[in-house]
Amino acid sequence: xxxxxxxxxxxxxxxxxxxxxxxxxxxxxxxxxxxxxxxxxxxxxxxxxxxxxxxxxxxxxxxxxxxxxxxxxxxxxxxxxxxxxxxxxxxxxxxxxxxxxxxxxxxxxxxxxxxxxxxxxxxxxxxxxxxxxxxxxxxxxxxxxxxxxxxxxxxxxxxx
Numbered sequence: 001x002x003x004x005x006x007x008x009x010x011x012x013x014x015x016x017x018x019x020x021x022x023x024x025x026x027x028x029x030x031x032x033x034x035x036x037x038x039x040x041x042x043x044x045x046x047x048x049x050x051x052x053x054x055x056x057x058x059x060x061x062x063x064x065x066x067x068x069x070x071x072x073x074x075x076x077x078x079x080x081x082x083x084x085x086x087x088x089x090x091x092x093x094x095x096x097x098x099x100x101x102x103x104x105x106x107x108x109x110x111x112x113x114x115x116x117x118x119x120x121x122x123x124x125x126x127x128x129x130x131x132x133x134x135x136x137x138x139x140x141x142x143x144x145x146x147x148x149x150x151x152x153x154x155x156x157x158x159x160x
Contacts (some may be wrong), residue, residue: 020052026040089111
């Protein structure tokens with residue numbers, strides 16, 4: 001297994017790009033990263049598919065980064081949505097399962113809940129991603145900024 005320092009996100013991406021595009025030997029990269037050649041070899045084998053994606057699309061700075069691909073983001077949203085909508089037993093602050101009132105047979109069943117808040121946020125994010133909603137814009141109230149409005153057909157003197 002490669003040393004953990006190669007798996008830090010900033011190091012991992014840099015080494016993947018270098019393996020795909022630099023033409024440097026694994027020995028040279030191992031020396032630069034302060035690891036053994038075997039560690040670089042194991043890393044290259046583990047990330048082979050991503051390295052090939054970067055090599056195939058060198059013009060794209062996001063090549064090999066799955067989350068940069070819309071289809072991957074949407075598939076991830078779907079997985080999270082499925083999890084958010086799966087009913088789970090409700091628990092109290094002590095971590096104990098909460099039960100509802102007894103049914104007609106006198107049995108008490110756990111209260112089930114879903115994470116509707118997460119589901120709603122995911123649905124909104126997907127709609128934005130697909131262009132069905134406009135992106136959110138935040139306007140800053142800067143000091144010293146003057147805004148002038150012109151209303152057609154209205155004389156400003158008559159508004160005073």
